[in-house]
Amino acid sequence: MADKETPLLDELEKGPWPSFVKDMKRMGEKNPAARDHLRLLEKSYEDKLVHWKHGGIVGVQGYGGGVIGRYSDMPEEFPHVREFHTFRVNQPSGWFYTTEALRKLCDVWETYGSGMTNFHGSTGDVILLGAPTENLQACFNALSENGFDLGGSGSDLRTPSACVGPARCEYACIDTLDLCHDLTMEFQDEIHRPMWPYKFKIKIAGCPNDCVAAIARSDFSIIGTWKDALKIDQDAVKEYAEAGFDIQGLVVDKCPTKALKYEGGRLELVPEDCTKCMHCINKMPKALRPGDEKGAALLIGGKATILQSAFLSWVIVPWMEMKPPYDELKDLLRRIWEWWDENGKVRERVGELIYRLGMRNFLKAVGLKPVPQMVFRPRANPYIFWWPEEVGKNG
Amino acid sequence: MNEELRQKVLEYLGKVDKAKNKDIAVAIGAKKSEVDKVVNQLAREGVVEFLYIGTSYVKLAGKE
Numbered sequence: 271m272a273d274k275e276t277p278l279l280d281e282l283e284k285g286p287w288p289s290f291v292k293d294m295k296r297m298g299e300k301n302p303a304a305r306d307h308l309r310l311l312e313k314s315y316e317d318k319l320v321h322w323k324h325g326g327i328v329g330v331q332g333y334g335g336g337v338i339g340r341y342s343d344m345p346e347e348f349p350h351v352r353e354f355h356t357f358r359v360n361q362p363s364g365w366f367y368t369t370e371a372l373r374k375l376c377d378v379w380e381t382y383g384s385g386m387t388n389f390h391g392s393t394g395d396v397i398l399l400g401a402p403t404e405n406l407q408a409c410f411n412a413l414s415e416n417g418f419d420l421g422g423s424g425s426d427l428r429t430p431s432a433c434v435g436p437a438r439c440e441y442a443c444i445d446t447l448d449l450c451h452d453l454t455m456e457f458q459d460e461i462h463r464p465m466w467p468y469k470f471k472i473k474i475a476g477c478p479n480d481c482v483a484a485i486a487r488s489d490f491s492i493i494g495t496w497k498d499a500l501k502i503d504q505d506a507v508k509e510y511a512e513a514g515f516d517i518q519g520l521v522v523d524k525c526p527t528k529a530l531k532y533e534g535g536r537l538e539l540v541p542e543d544c545t546k547c548m549h550c551i552n553k554m555p556k557a558l559r560p561g562d563e564k565g566a567a568l569l570i571g572g573k574a575t576i577l578q579s580a581f582l583s584w585v586i587v588p589w590m591e592m593k594p595p596y597d598e599l600k601d602l603l604r605r606i607w608e609w610w611d612e613n614g615k616v617r618e619r620v621g622e623l624i625y626r627l628g629m630r631n632f633l634k635a636v637g638l639k640p641v642p643q644m645v646f647r648p649r650a651n652p653y654i655f656w657w658p659e660e661v662g663k664n665g
Numbered sequence: 666m667n668e669e670l671r672q673k674v675l676e677y678l679g680k681v682d683k684a685k686n687k688d689i690a691v692a693i694g695a696k697k698s699e700v701d702k703v704v705n706q707l708a709r710e711g712v713v714e715f716l717y718i719g720t721s722y723v724k725l726a727g728k729e
Contacts, residue, residue, distance in 0.1 A: 327718055334717035425720055459705060465686055465721040608698045611687070 276312040294386065303384040303400050306350040310342060321348075328355050328403055330410040334464045336420025337406060354384070355406060357398035358421040359413060360454065360461075361390055363447035364434040374416045382409035392487075394431030394473075395421035425617075426464035430454050432474035433482045435494075441551070442476030443494030443564040444592040450474050452596055457603075466607065467614030467623075471572075477560065478548045484572070484583070489620050490603065491569040491583045494592070496561035499541035500550075506557035507537045521550045566592045567643075568599070570606070571621025581621045584629070588643040602636065609635040630655055667703065670695055674703050675725070678713065683722040 274280075276291070283289045291308070298305035314321050326339035338356040345352035359375070375396065379385055384400030391397040396418075401409055410420065421429035430453045433439070435446030453472060454461070460470075473488035475481060477495070484491035511517055517537065522530045529543035530550060537557070551558045568590060569583030590598060610620045613627060624632045633640055634657075673693040678684065686704055690697040704723050707713040716722040 329717055334715065334721050463715060463721050464717070465701075604698075608696075611697055 276308055278315040279308060279312050297385050301380070301385045303350040303354065304386055306348040307354070307384065307386070307400065310344065310348045310351055313344070313348075322354075328406060330407050330420070333410075333420055333462045335423040335426045335462055337410075338423055340400075351400065353402040354400040355403065357383070357401065357409065357413075358391065358393060358395040358423055358429065359398060360419045360421040360429050361394055361396055361431065363432055363450040363454075364437055365390060365394075366434075366437065366447075371417070375413075375418065378409065378412045378416060382412065393421065393428055393471075395429050420462070422461045422464075422469075424464040425466045425468050426462070426470070427457050427460035427466075428469055428471045429461065430457075430472040430474065431482065433476050435474075435476035439476055440555075441479060441548070441560060443496055443560055444474075444476055444492075444566050446474045446476045446494070448594065449492065449592060449596060452594060453600075456596075456600060460607075466611055468576075468617045468619050470607070470610075470620065472603075474566075478546050478567075479552065485569060486572050486580070486582055487574075488572050488583070489570065490606070491572055492566045492592070492599075493569065495546050495565065495567045495589060497563040497565060497589050498561035499539055500544065500546070500561050501559040502537055502539060503557050503559075504536055507554070508535060510554055510557055511535060515554070517554070521553050524549055524553075564592075565589050568602070571619075571624055573619045573621050576622070577618060578622045578625055581625070583621070584624075585641075585643045586633070586638055588641055602638075605636040628655075630657070667699065670699060671703050671707070674700060674707070675712070678723065678725045678728075682728075683716055683724040685720060685722055689723070 279291045282291045294304050294308045298308060310321050321343050323341045323343050324339070326341055328339040329335075329337050336358050338358070340354045340356055342348050342351045342354065376385075376387070379387060379398050382401055382405040383398055386399045388397035388399060413419070430450050432446035432450035435442040435444070437447060470490070471488040472490045472492065473482055473484035474492040475484045475494060478493055480491075480493055484493055507517070517532050522532045522537075526547055526549070527543045527545050529540045529545075531538045531540070546560075551560065566589070567585055568587035570586050571581050572583035574580050587602070592599070606620065609632065610623055614620070614623045618626075629644070630640075640656075670693075673695070674689055677689055677692050684692075686700050687697055689704070690700040693700075704713060708715060708723070711726055713723050714726045716724060
C-alpha cells in the first residue's frame with residue numbers, strides 16, 4: 271500500500287501492541303479488497319461517518335441465516351468492497367481445530383473472499399469478512415466440502431457456544447463440548463431457518479465461574495454446578511494455613527452467604543447455605559473441589575440493551591442432570607420457544623417477553639415451578655406472585 | 666402427520682403468494698408449533714419451499 275494513503279490509520283500501527291492496520295496492509299498486498307477496506311476505513315475516520323450500508327438480502331441456497339449482507343455506500347471510489355458480505359461459520363465446540371482444518375478454511379476464504387477473518391466473533395462463530403455476492407454460493411459449497419457449516423444470524427437460534435470445559439478445565443461439572451455439539455446437531459432447522467420473533471442464544475459454561483459469561487451473553491445459559499456439598503480436604507487446608515494463607519480473611523469472610531466456618535484449624539461448610547459461587551474453590555483449589563453430584567443450572571433472559579436495558583439471566587432450573595441425550599433439556603427449550611413464538615412481538619427477546627408478561631405466566635406456560643433460587647433475598651424480593659388458587663394450598 | 670391440518674395448510678398456501686408460519690397458524694386456527702411440524706414435513710417432501718426475506722416465508726413449491 272502506498273505510503274501516506276492512510277495517515278490516520280497509520281497512527282494505530284504505533285505502540286507495542288498488535289495492530290489490525292498492519293495485518294490488513296499485509297493482506298492488502300495480496301488482495302485488493304483488503305486494501306480498499308483499509309482506504310474506506312480511513313475515509314470513515316476523516317468523515318466521522320460509517321461508510322457501510324447494513325442489510326440487503328443475501329444468502330446461499332437452503333439457508334435463511336449465516337451470511338450477513340454488507341455494502342459500501344461509496345462503490346465507485348472503493349470498487350473492491352462494493353459488496354463485502356460476512357460469513358458466519360459454525361465453530362467447533364470449545365474452538366478446537368486441527369491445523370489442517372484451519373489451513374483448509376483459510377484456503378477457501380482466500381479463494382472466494384477478502385482473506386480477512388475474525389477468530390472469533392462475539393457470537394462464537396468463525397467470521398469471514400468480505401465476499402462479493404457472486405462468490406457466496408461457491409464459497410459455501412467449498413466450505414461444505416471441507417466439513418464446515420454456517421452458523422446462525424437473524425431471528426433464529428444462534429450458533430450455540432461453550433467453554434472448553436473438561437478438555438482443559440478441572441472445574442467442569444458438565445461435558446460442555448458434547449452438549450454444545452449435541453444441541454447444534456439437534457436444532458439444525460432452528461439455526462438455519464429464522465422464524466422467531468428475534469435471535470435466541472445458548473451459551474454453556476462448565477462451572478459457576480462462567481468464563482464465557484453465559485449469564486450475560488445468552489438468552490439461555492447452561493451453567494455447570496453440583497447438588498451436594500463441595501469437597502474439603504482438611505490436610506490441604508492445613509497446608510494453606512501453614513504457608514501463611516489467610517483462610518479467615520480471604521475465604522471465610524468473603525463467602526457471600528456465610529456458609530463457611532474456620533475453627534480449630536478445620537474448614538467447615540454449611541451445605542444448605544452454599545450457593546456454589548466458586549469463590550472459596552478459586553482461592554483454595556488444592557483444598558476445595560466441586561461436589562460429586564454434578565449437573566447444570568439453567569437460566570433464561572440474558573441480553574444486551576435493545577427494547578429493554580441489559581439483563582442478566584434468571585435461574586429457572588437450579589439443577590438438572592446433564593447427560594446424553596439431554597432430552598429433558600431439549601423438551602424444555604422447545605416449550606420455551608413455543609411460548610415465546612406465540613406471544614413475542616417482533617424483535618422482542620425472550621427475556622423481554624418474560625419482563626412484559628411476568629415470570630409467573632412464563633413458568634406456568636412452560637411447566638416449571640417457582641423455586642427459592644429465583645429469589646435474591648427471601649421476603650425482600652417478591653419475584654413470584656403466587657396464583658390465587660395456590661395461596662394457602664400447603665397450609 | 667395430522668392429515669386435516671396438512672390439508673388446511675396447503676389450502677391456505679394455495680390462496681396466498683407466501684406466508685409466515687405464524688400467519689398460517691392464525692388463519693387456520695391452529696397452534697403454531699403444530700403448523701411448524703406440518704410445514705417442515707411438507708418442505709422435506711418438496712411440496713413447499715422456504716423464502717428467506719428477512720424472516721422465513723413458506724410458499725407452495727413452484728408457485729409464481
